[in-house]
Amino acid sequence: xxxxxxxxxxxxxxxxxxxxxxxxxxxxxxxxxxxxxxxxxxxxxxxxxxxxxxxxxxxxxxxxxxxxxxxxxxxxxxxxxxxxxxxxxxxxxxxxxxxxxxxxxxxxxxxxxxxxxxxxxxxxxxxxxxxxxxxxxxxxxxxxxxxxxxxxxxxxxxxxxxxxxxxxxxxxxxxxxxxxxxxxxxxxxxxxxxxxxxxxxxxxxxxxxxxxxxxxxxxxxxxxxxxxxxxxxxxxxxxxxxxxxxxxxxxxxxxxxxxxxxxxxxxxxxxxxxxxxxxxxxxxxxxxxxxxxxxxxxxxxxxxxxxxxxxxxxxxxxxxxxxxxxxxxxxxxxxxxxxxxxxxxxxxxxxxxxx
Numbered sequence: 001x002x003x004x005x006x007x008x009x010x011x012x013x014x015x016x017x018x019x020x021x022x023x024x025x026x027x028x029x030x031x032x033x034x035x036x037x038x039x040x041x042x043x044x045x046x047x048x049x050x051x052x053x054x055x056x057x058x059x060x061x062x063x064x065x066x067x068x069x070x071x072x073x074x075x076x077x078x079x080x081x082x083x084x085x086x087x088x089x090x091x092x093x094x095x096x097x098x099x100x101x102x103x104x105x106x107x108x109x110x111x112x113x114x115x116x117x118x119x120x121x122x123x124x125x126x127x128x129x130x131x132x133x134x135x136x137x138x139x140x141x142x143x144x145x146x147x148x149x150x151x152x153x154x155x156x157x158x159x160x161x162x163x164x165x166x167x168x169x170x171x172x173x174x175x176x177x178x179x180x181x182x183x184x185x186x187x188x189x190x191x192x193x194x195x196x197x198x199x200x201x202x203x204x205x206x207x208x209x210x211x212x213x214x215x216x217x218x219x220x221x222x223x224x225x226x227x228x229x230x231x232x233x234x235x236x237x238x239x240x241x242x243x244x245x246x247x248x249x250x251x252x253x254x255x256x257x258x259x260x261x262x263x264x265x266x267x268x269x270x271x272x273x274x275x276x277x278x279x280x281x282x283x284x285x286x287x288x289x290x291x292x293x294x295x296x297x298x299x300x301x302x303x304x305x306x307x308x309x310x311x312x313x314x315x316x317x318x319x320x321x322x323x324x325x326x327x328x329x330x331x332x333x334x335x336x337x338x339x340x341x342x343x344x345x346x347x348x349x350x351x352x353x354x355x
Contacts, residue, residue, distance in 0.1 A: 008168060008172040008173070011171045011172040012172050014171055014172075015168060015169040015170065015171060015172040015173070018169055018170055018171070019169045019178055022169075022176075022177055022178065023178065025147070026147075026177070026178075026181065029147050034147070034148075036147055036148060036149060036150035037122055037148060037149055037150060038149075038150040038151075038152070039125055039126075039129075039138075039149075039152075040355035041129065041135065041136065041137065041138065041355070042136070042137045042138070042152045042153070042349070042350055042353045043125070043137070043138045043139075043140055043149065043152050043153075044063065044138070044139050044151060044152065044153045044155060044346075045140040045143040045144060045146075045149075045151035045153070045154050045155060046059050046060050046063070046139065046140065046141060046142070046143070046155045046157065047140075047141075047142050047143050047144025047145065047154075047155070047156060047157070048142075048144060048156060048157045048158060048164075049144065049156070049158070049164040049167075049175050049176060049177050049179070049181060049182065050158075050159075050162070050164060050167060050173075050174040050175055050176065051170070051174050051176060051252065051275075052251075052252030052253070052275050053159060053162070053174075053251070053252035053253030053275075054157035054158060054159050054191050054192070055157060055159075055191040055192060055220075055222070055332065056102075056141060056142050057102045057105065057106075057141070057306065058222065058330055058331065058332045059155070059157060059189065059191070059220070059332055060075060060106065060139050060141050061106070061109060061110075061331070061332070062331070062332040063139055063346065064106070064109075064110050064113065064139065066343055066346060066347075067137060067346070067350075068110065068112070068113060071136040071137055071350070072113075072132070072134050072135050072136045072137075073113055073135070073136065073137045073138075073139060074113055074114040074115070074116065074128060074132060074135050074137075074138050074139070075103070075106050075113065075114075075115050075116070075138070075139045075140075076116045076117075076118065076121055076124055076125065076128065076138055076139070076140050076141065076143075077100060077102060077103045077106075077115075077116070077117050077141040077142065078100075078117060078118065078119055078121075078141075078142070079099050079100035079103055079117030079118070079119075080100050080102070080142075080276060081100060081101075081276045081278070082096075082097065082098060082099050082100040082117065083097045083098065084097075084098050084099070085119070086118065086119070087116065087117075087118040087123070087124055087127055088116070088117050088118070089115070089116055089131075090103045090104060090106070090107040090115040090116065090117060091107070092107055092108065092111055094107065095312070095313060096278075096309040096310045096312070096313060097278070097313060099115075099117050100117055101276060101306045101307070101309040101310050102141065102306060102309075103115050103116075103117050103141075104309040105305055105306055105308075105309050108309075114128065114131075114132055114135065116128055120148075121140060121143060121146055121148065121149050122148045122149060125138060125149070136350075137350065144156060144177075144181075144184070144185075145176055145177060152349075152353060153186050153187070153346075153349055154184055154185050154186045154187070155185070155186070155187045155188075155189060156182055156184075156185035156187065156188050156189070157188075157189050157191045158182075158188065158189075158190055158191065158209070159190075159191055159192045159253070160190050160191065160192050160193040160194070160205070160219075161192065161255070161256075162174070162253070163190070163205070163208060163209065164179055164182060165179060165209060165210075166208075167179070182209075183212060185215060186214065186215065186216070187215065187216050187217075187218065187342075187345070188209060188211060188215055188216070188217045188218075189217075189218050189220050189342075190205055190209075190217065190218070190219045190220070191220050191221075191332075192220075192221065192222065192253075192256045193219050193220060193221045193335060194221065195221055197219060197221075197335050197336075202219060202335075205219075216345060218334055218338040218341065218342045219334065219335040219336075219338055220332050220333065220334050220335070220338070221332075221333055221334075221335065222256065222260075222330045222331070222332065222333070223330065223331050223332075223333045224260055224328055224329070224330055225328070225329040225330070225331065226238070226329075227239065227300070227326035227327060227328045227329075228326060228327055228329070229324070229325075229326055229327075230303070230308050230312065230318070230325045230326065230327050231312075231315070231318075231319070233327075237300050237326045239261070239264040239265050240264070240265065240298075241264075241265060241266055242265075242266065242296075242298055243264075243265045243266070243296075243298045243299065243300060244265065244266070244267040244268075244269075244294050244296040244298065244299040244300075245261055245265050245267065245268045245269070245299070245300055245301075245302050246269050246270070246271070246287070246290060246291050246294060246299065246300070246301045246302070247261065247268060247269070247270040247271070247272075247301075247302050247303070248270070248271045248272075248279075248283075248287055248301060248302075248303050248307065248311075248325070249270070249271075249272055249273070249303055249304050249307050250272070250273035250274060250275060250276060250277035250279070250307055250310070251275055251304055251306060251307065254270070254272055257304065258270065261302065267294075267296065269290065269294070271283070271286065271287055271290065276310075277310075278310055278313070279307075279310055279311055279313075279314065281314070281317060284314055284317055284318070284321070284323065287301065287323065288321055288323050291323070300324065300326055301323065301324055301326060302325075302326055302327075302328050303325055303326070303327055303328070304327070304328060304330075305327055305328070305329055305330065308325070308327045311325060
C-alpha cells in the first residue's frame with residue numbers, strides 16, 4: 001500500500017497536467033467551441049471512466065440479446081489495436097488483427113447483425129445508415145469519452161470493487177476523465193458485483209456514487225458458462241475440485257475471473273499480459289511449458305472469449321503442439337429486480353425516442 005501511494009504521489013504532477021488538458025476539452029464542449037453531433041436514430045453508448053476492465057463488451061452483448069429479436073440493431077467500435085485503418089464491416093472470417101478482438105467476438109456470437117469498426121464514429125454512423133437504412137439502433141462500444149457524438153442514451157459502467165469515486169486520473173490511477181464527468185451518464189451500472197449482494201451493500205454503493213436525480217443505477221454481475229474447446233465449441237470441459245487450471249489472459253482486471261475459478265477448482269496458475277496483448281509464439285511456448293509442468297493429470301488451459309479471438313491467430317501452432325485451450329464464456333446478469341427494470345428502461349427509451 002505504501003509503495004502504491006508513493007508511486008501515485010510521484011505521478012501526481014503528470015496527472016494534474018493531464019487533468020487540466022481533459023478539463024479544457026470538456027469546457028470547450030460545454031461552451032460550444034467544440035460541438036457534439038446527435039443523430040436522428042437511437043444511439044446507446046456503453047462506456048466507463050477508467051481504462052478497461054468494467055465489462056463493456058459483455059454489457060453490449062446483453063443489449064444485443066435484449067433487442068435483436070425486436071429491432072434491427074448494429075454495433076460500432078473503434079477496433080482497438082487492430083492493424084487496419086478506416087471504416088470496416090466485420091465478417092465472420094475476419095481476424096482480430098484486422099478488426100480488433102471485441103468486434104470479432106460480437107460477430108462470432110451474433111452473425112446476423114452488422115458489426116462495424118471505425119476510428120471516427122461521426123463518419124461511420126452516416127455510412128452505416130446508408131448501408132443499412134433499416135437499422136433502428138446503434139450500440140456504441142466504449143464511447144463515453146468520444147464527445148464528438150452526443151449519444152441518445154449514455155450508459156456508464158463502474159466496477160463494484162473499483163468505483164470511479166475511489167480512483168485517480170492517469171497515470172496515477174486509471175481514470176481517463178475527472179470523476180465529475182459521470183454527470184453525463186443517464187444510467188450507471190455497477191458491474192462485476194459479487195453474486196450475492198445485500199441491500200445494505202447496494203445502499204452503500206449508491207451513497208458512494210451519489211447519483212444525480214436524472215440517473216438510474218443498476219447492479220450487474222457475471223454468470224460464467226461451461227468452458228468449450230477453442231476450435232470445437234461442442235467439446236466442453238468440466239471445472240471440478242480435483243482439476244488444475246492454467247489461465248492465460250490479457251484483460252484489464254483479472255481478479256474477478258481468478259476468484260471465480262478458485263471457487264470451482266483447487267489449483268489456479270496464470271499467465272497474465274497487458275490488456276489486448278497480441279500473443280506471440282514465445283508466449284505460447286511458455287504456456288505449453290508451464291502446462292506440461294503441472295503434475296495433475298486432470299488439468300485444463302482456460303482463456304477468456306476476448307483473448308480467444310487473438311489466440312485463434314495461432315491456430316496452426318496450437319494444433320501442431322497439441323495445446324488444449326478452453327474458452328470460458330460469460331453473460332451479464334442483474335441482481336434482484338434490476339434485470340426486468342433495466343430491460344424495461346431500455347425498451348421504454350426506444351419507444352419514446354424522438355429524432
